[in-house]
Amino acid sequence: MKTPTTAAPGLGGRAAGLWSHPWFRFALRRTRRLLLALWVLVTASFLMIHLVPGDPVRAALGPTAPADLVQATKEELGLLDPLWQQYAGFLGRLLQGDLGVSITSRLPVGEMIGQRLPATVQLAVAAFVLSLAVAVPVGVVMAVITRRGKGRRTELAFTGTSVVLSAIPDFLLAVGLVYLLAVQTRLFPVAGLDDIGSYVLPTLALAIGPAAVLSRIVRVEMLTVMEADYIRTARAKRLTPVRVQLVHALPNAVTASLTLGGMLLSSLVAGTVLVENVFAWPGLGSTIVSSIVAKDYPLVQGTVLVYGVGVLLINTLVDVLLALLDPRSTIGAA
Amino acid sequence: MRAAHLLRRPVGLAGFGLLVIVLSVAALGPLLWGDRATVVDTGNLLAGPSAEHWIGTDNLGRDLFSRVLVATRLSIVLALGATAISIVLGLVLGAAPMLAGPRLGRLVTWAVNVLVAFPGLLLVLFFAVVFGVGERGAAFAVGLAGAPSFARLCHTLIAGISERDYIAAARIAGVSRLRILRRHVLPNIAEPLIVNATMSAGGVLLSFAGLSFLGLGVQAPSYDWGKLMQDGLNGIYTNPLAALGPGFAVIVAGLAFNLTGEALAAAFGLGDVPGTARRSRIRTAAGQTLAPAVTAPAVTAPVVTAPAEGTILSVDDLRVTIPGAGNPIHAVRGVTFAVRDGEAVGVVGESGSGKSMTALAVARLLEEPIRVEAGHLAFAGEDLLAAGDSASLRKRLGTSLAVVFQDPMTSFNPVHRVGPQLAEVSRFHQGLSRKAAFARAVDRLRAVRIREPERRARQHPFEFSGGMRQRAMIGMGLMGTPRLIIADEPTTALDVTVQQQVLGLLAEVRRDTGAALLLISHDVSVVTDVCDRVLVMYAGRIVEELPARGLRTLARHPYTRALVAAVPDMETDLTRPLAVIPGLPADPAHVPAGCAFAARCPLADDRCRSVEPVLEADTAGNRVACHKAGQPFPARTEEVTA
Numbered sequence: 001m002k003t004p005t006t007a008a009p010g011l012g013g014r015a016a017g018l019w020s021h022p023w024f025r026f027a028l029r030r031t032r033r034l035l036l037a038l039w040v041l042v043t044a045s046f047l048m049i050h051l052v053p054g055d056p057v058r059a060a061l062g063p064t065a066p067a068d069l070v071q072a073t074k075e076e077l078g079l080l081d082p083l084w085q086q087y088a089g090f091l092g093r094l095l096q097g098d099l100g101v102s103i104t105s106r107l108p109v110g111e112m113i114g115q116r117l118p119a120t121v122q123l124a125v126a127a128f129v130l131s132l133a134v135a136v137p138v139g140v141v142m143a144v145i146t147r148r149g150k151g152r153r154t155e156l157a158f159t160g161t162s163v164v165l166s167a168i169p170d171f172l173l174a175v176g177l178v179y180l181l182a183v184q185t186r187l188f189p190v191a192g193l194d195d196i197g198s199y200v201l202p203t204l205a206l207a208i209g210p211a212a213v214l215s216r217i218v219r220v221e222m223l224t225v226m227e228a229d230y231i232r233t234a235r236a237k238r239l240t241p242v243r244v245q246l247v248h249a250l251p252n253a254v255t256a257s258l259t260l261g262g263m264l265l266s267s268l269v270a271g272t273v274l275v276e277n278v279f280a281w282p283g284l285g286s287t288i289v290s291s292i293v294a295k296d297y298p299l300v301q302g303t304v305l306v307y308g309v310g311v312l313l314i315n316t317l318v319d320v321l322l323a324l325l326d327p328r329s330t331i332g333a334a
Numbered sequence: 335m336r337a338a339h340l341l342r343r344p345v346g347l348a349g350f351g352l353l354v355i356v357l358s359v360a361a362l363g364p365l366l367w368g369d370r371a372t373v374v375d376t377g378n379l380l381a382g383p384s385a386e387h388w389i390g391t392d393n394l395g396r397d398l399f400s401r402v403l404v405a406t407r408l409s410i411v412l413a414l415g416a417t418a419i420s421i422v423l424g425l426v427l428g429a430a431p432m433l434a435g436p437r438l439g440r441l442v443t444w445a446v447n448v449l450v451a452f453p454g455l456l457l458v459l460f461f462a463v464v465f466g467v468g469e470r471g472a473a474f475a476v477g478l479a480g481a482p483s484f485a486r487l488c489h490t491l492i493a494g495i496s497e498r499d500y501i502a503a504a505r506i507a508g509v510s511r512l513r514i515l516r517r518h519v520l521p522n523i524a525e526p527l528i529v530n531a532t533m534s535a536g537g538v539l540l541s542f543a544g545l546s547f548l549g550l551g552v553q554a555p556s557y558d559w560g561k562l563m564q565d566g567l568n569g570i571y572t573n574p575l576a577a578l579g580p581g582f583a584v585i586v587a588g589l590a591f592n593l594t595g596e597a598l599a600a601a602f603g604l605g606d607v608p609g610t611a612r613r614s615r616i617r618t619a620a621g622q623t624l625a626p627a628v629t630a631p632a633v634t635a636p637v638v639t640a641p642a643e644g645t646i647l648s649v650d651d652l653r654v655t656i657p658g659a660g661n662p663i664h665a666v667r668g669v670t671f672a673v674r675d676g677e678a679v680g681v682v683g684e685s686g687s688g689k690s691m692t693a694l695a696v697a698r699l700l701e702e703p704i705r706v707e708a709g710h711l712a713f714a715g716e717d718l719l720a721a722g723d724s725a726s727l728r729k730r731l732g733t734s735l736a737v738v739f740q741d742p743m744t745s746f747n748p749v750h751r752v753g754p755q756l757a758e759v760s761r762f763h764q765g766l767s768r769k770a771a772f773a774r775a776v777d778r779l780r781a782v783r784i785r786e787p788e789r790r791a792r793q794h795p796f797e798f799s800g801g802m803r804q805r806a807m808i809g810m811g812l813m814g815t816p817r818l819i820i821a822d823e824p825t826t827a828l829d830v831t832v833q834q835q836v837l838g839l840l841a842e843v844r845r846d847t848g849a850a851l852l853l854i855s856h857d858v859s860v861v862t863d864v865c866d867r868v869l870v871m872y873a874g875r876i877v878e879e880l881p882a883r884g885l886r887t888l889a890r891h892p893y894t895r896a897l898v899a900a901v902p903d904m905e906t907d908l909t910r911p912l913a914v915i916p917g918l919p920a921d922p923a924h925v926p927a928g929c930a931f932a933a934r935c936p937l938a939d940d941r942c943r944s945v946e947p948v949l950e951a952d953t954a955g956n957r958v959a960c961h962k963a964g965q966p967f968p969a970r971t972e973e974v975t976a
Contacts, residue, residue, distance in 0.1 A: 167588060169540045172543075237758055252747070269456075289548045293550065
């Protein structure tokens with residue numbers, strides 16, 4: 001219907017109104033928050049080595065290391081320069097993607113992280129997808145079954161199970177799973193990353209807790225949403241119950257669940273550290289632990305940065321998703 | 335008294351009992367089992383479970399069960415120490431806006447907000463680098479890492495009470511900030527703080543176990559549960575209990591703290607402690623669900639009476655019951671009426687008179703456990719009670735029965751755009767494609783006078799004003815070809831000028847489509863303007879039925895007359911107080927015997943209070959249920975209430 005000539009002024013008006021556009025303001029606000037948090041993270045990881053009491057290089061190399069080696073390492077790390085110069089240098093190198101050289105392995109930190117990061121990301125993503133894939137359907141089905149006082153026993157069994165499951169920390173769950181599914185039944189390998197089977201146990205260990213919590217939240221949110229006026233409107237349109245639940249109730253329930261889901265996801269990233277150590281997973285989790293024990297500060301700095309950036313990106317992603325699902329939140333916060 | 339309250343709940347009893355056991359083992363463990371835990375038995379290295387060593391021995395042949403018990407003390411002491419660090423630091427940071435002034439306070443709050451975004455374990459690892467590996471360093475690391483969330487909690491709690499009068503009074507009286515904090519603020523936030531501290535002690539216990547398990551916490555020769563698990567994991571093939579035993583201890587201790595915290599929260603009556611809010615909400619949601627589950631609505635065998643010719647809606651002896659604990663509420667108690675094709679029927683009454691319940695029951699929008707029964711309930715010749723939920727019935731109802739609800743602000747789904755919400759009707763009941771249905775939605779929006787319907791259809795409901803939404807809602811009903819529009823207080827939530835627009839639109843829609851209207855309203859003047867006939871409801875029954883134009887002149891029931899008198903018009907004497915109906919509406923849970931209105935009726939006598947009047951039709955077809963129908967009032971209602 002529209003001809004290009006009538007569309008053109010509309011487009012021009014849109015460009016002019018960009019500044020007042022809620023989405024643009026949202027993007028601006030969110031980016032500023034992300035950048036500030038990134039700056040805090042980078043500065044903290046820079047200061048980390050300076051906060052270590054005593055001589056960090058001497059501590060890293062051990063008491064038997066010759067004095068000139070300690071001096072040379074300090075020089076190499078730039079620790080002899082004034083603090084502001086070190087900070088500027090650190091920021092400059094960071095912008096070029098240079099994370100320094102590991103004290104113990106003498107390899108570039110960026111390279112070491114690059115080798116190990118994929119395994120961790122795979123694990124975290126698999127666990128997140130699994131916990132979502134379990135939690136959302138289970139929560140919705142439980143909400144439908146136990147709505148308005150129906151199915152009291154089912155409700156009790158469900159809440160009980162999920163409370164117990166979510167109370168067990170992931171690394172204990174990991175040990176339990178190893179015992180049950182690897183030692184007792186030998187279904188899956190105990191440790192390492194060889195084939196697809198070796199993903200099963202670590203993913204399960206990471207996903208069970210979040211899935212339990214999330215399904216409980218999805219259920220409660222569904223129950224709340226199902227009482228809303230707009231659900232009555234949808235029923236007045238005589239849609240099928242399935243469509244009312246999935247198309248009209250679920251998106252609203254998910255919006256409310258997502259805030260907590262994001263927190264779960266970022267704690268899941270951290271949870272990989274423990275689970276990776278149970279399963280000797282060749283990811284970043286074992287790197288950060290061994291580098292802390294070995295006092296390999298450049299490597300610790302790099303891994304902490306990578307984890308922190310991961311968490312910040314997830315938080316931002318959740319905010320964007322929330323805004324897409326529920327545009328009121330972008331307007332409301334403006 | 336609170337302690338008694340705490341112990342009466344099973345969860346509180348279990349949690350508190352577990353906590354006592356864990357703390358006693360922590361206190362006495364090293365004394366009772368300390369020797370056994372250190373005896374080296376070279377003949378029994380890495381042995382499995384036996385009568386002598388319940389969960390086996392370690393690589394020096396030491397009894398692992400004793401070691402788990404002895405490790406309780408260190409694990410608990412470290413957890414409590416780290417929690418204490420979190421609380422103290424959190425309190426200082428949280429109180430910063432109050433103690434150090436707004437500027438520094440804002441900086442601290444901002445920093446805390448940034449830190450809270452990072453998962454605890456990441457902060458723990460960061461601080462573990464700074465403080466080094468070992469139990470002291472780990473305690474500081476875990477404590478510092480827990481501080482931001484405590485700081486946020488304290489900040490929220492303090493902000494919540496710092497505006498209270500007694501704080502302001504203390505400030506004006508010149509009491510120092512520190513003293514205000516100590517004397518006035520802390521005692522008032524102590525309860526939620528204790529609850530959160532108890533729960534987070536459980537969390538800290540777990541993270542400490544995790545840290546030691548990673549080898550960053552407790553170092554040999556000391557040992558806590560995490561360290562024992564780390565040692566046990568290597569031998570999981572030969573003796574899995576060596577790793578599972580201390581793991582079990584960690585879970586039990588963690589549960590003890592968490593359950594005690596939950597029970598404390600319940601005992602303190604903290605419905606909504608930040609941080610525990612989620613859990614408590616889950617609990618109330620489970621608790622508030624209506625108690626006795628009622629199975630499918632008891633459908634009485636429909637009396638097959640062919641509805642009169644030209645009747646679109648026919649309702650006979652409609653009853654709506656809301657089951658409650660012990661005392662079911664009879665919201666609608668036998669209502670009989672009919673709506674003819676194209677007719678506009680109003681239902682008036684005070685809130686609680688059952689008029690909305692009648693509307694929702696007729697529209698078949700009431701859900702279990704609310705029970706709907708009727709002699710018969712027929713719409714367009716179709717028995718709505720006998721019919722199930724077949725696709726064809728849905729299709730017919732979806733296209734020919736339109737419903738407009740009271741609150742346009744909440745009746746549209748906030749996450750979907752307006753156009754598709756309208757289009758849904760056509761897509762699912764009229765088989766239109768997504769595009770064609772959308773085009774029809776735009777057309778319908780135009781029909782209800784929404785300007786720029788193409789653009790508006792692509793907007794979300796929150797971008798519409800209240801009046802626009804109500805018009806869009808009417809437009810939704812016009813997607814099909816409505817034969818009956820049920821409007822439940824459609825103008826109550828709107829401004830007076832917008833009310834007129836919406837009522838005008840309804841009238842116009844009826845003229846164009848020939849649809850009948852069932853208008854529910856508490857507003858007598860609205861009903862008089864719009865409707866042909868009026869049903870007056872009181873306490874779940876129809877008490878009078880009469881032509882809308884005759885509402886002022888023909889009303890015979892004292893309640894109807896009082897309702898009409900309560901509406902000011904041009905002749906109302908503005909120097910006198912406005913008329914009201916004395917007394918309160920009947921409680922639907924306890925409807926009295928006799929006439930339900932008797933208690934408020936100036937004409938009531940003993941017969942009214944004992945015998946319920948039946949609804950009787952006169953020759954003109956008007957109906958009234960009153961023993962004293964048409965009798966003059968002894969005194970004017972204004973004077974009764976003045």
